[in-house]
Amino acid sequence: xxxxxxxxxxxxxxxxxxMTLQCAQDMNHNSMYWYRQDPGMGLRLIYxxxxxxxxxxxxxxxxxxVSRLNKREFSLRLESAAPSQTSVYFCAxxxxxxxxxxxxxxxxxxxxxx
Amino acid sequence: TQLLEQSPxxxxxxxxxxxxxxxxxxxxxxxxxxxRQEPGEGPVLLVTVVTGGEVKKLKRLTFQFGxxxxxxxxxxxxxxxxxxGLYLCAGASGGSYIPTFGRGTSLIVHP
Numbered sequence: 332x333x334x335x336x337x338x339x340x341x342x343x344x345x346x347x348x349x350m351t352l353q354c355a356q357d358m359n360h361n362s363m364y365w366y367r368q369d370p371g372m373g374l375r376l377i378y379x380x381x382x383x384x385x386x387x388x389x390x391x392x393x394x395x396x397v398s399r400l401n402k403r404e405f406s407l408r409l410e411s412a413a414p415s416q417t418s419v420y421f422c423a424x425x426x427x428x429x430x431x432x433x434x435x436x437x438x439x440x441x442x443x444x445x
Numbered sequence: 446t447q448l449l450e451q452s453p454x455x456x457x458x459x460x461x462x463x464x465x466x467x468x469x470x471x472x473x474x475x476x477x478x479x480x481r482q483e484p485g486e487g488p489v490l491l492v493t494v495v496t497g498g499e500v501k502k503l504k505r506l507t508f509q510f511g512x513x514x515x516x517x518x519x520x521x522x523x524x525x526x527x528x529x530g531l532y533l534c535a536g537a538s539g540g541s542y543i544p545t546f547g548r549g550t551s552l553i554v555h556p
């Protein structure tokens with residue numbers, strides 16, 4: 332099925348542990364994004380990649396790193412997880428940055444840091 | 446960072462009623478999108494509007510972009526339980542193509 336695939340769907344981490352969230356899209360989109368969604372805060376941009384080989388910080392990048400592995404894949408890494416990073420994480424992709432007519436989102440990763 | 450205000454924050458109605466939700470900002474948008482998000486899923490794009498005054502229809506949903514491209518509305522006619530979800534607007538402005546998301550309107554339609 333065409334779309335954005337995120338793994339894992341659920342994860343529980345202990346404070347200080349590290350993990351990588353995986354995202355892959357098969358729509359040949361140039362741009363990919365990582366968001367977090369918290370109650371009452373809406374969707375906030377963590378990092379984005381306008382095209383293969385480039386990454387930029389979004390609104391809330393602290394505590395995260397990203398890698399645009401190729402055109403299809405964009406991963407998000409938490410080096411030392413903190414309880415404040417408990418959230419639902421969404422990956423998204425879009426066709427072209429300059430003419431952004433909307434995103435395709437994955438189904439999310441629910442992360443709990445204890 | 447531009448601020449998008451969505452109203453109302455919560456809406457609980459009976460099947461068959463009509464409703465309108467709003468998305469407002471002080472910024473001029475180059476484009477604006479509406480999404481619906483169901484529990485446990487990611488947002489799904491409903492529509493993109495780009496021209497001031499533009500009206501788009503998607504079955505029972507009518508989307509309008511303000512003439513000045515600073516606001517938008519979503520009207521649902523004869524709401525059904527399947528319309529239940531979180532409705533998000535997202536707009537890009539100020540030369541950035543990265544949209545900012547509003548906090549959403551949570552809609553519950555009771556049978």
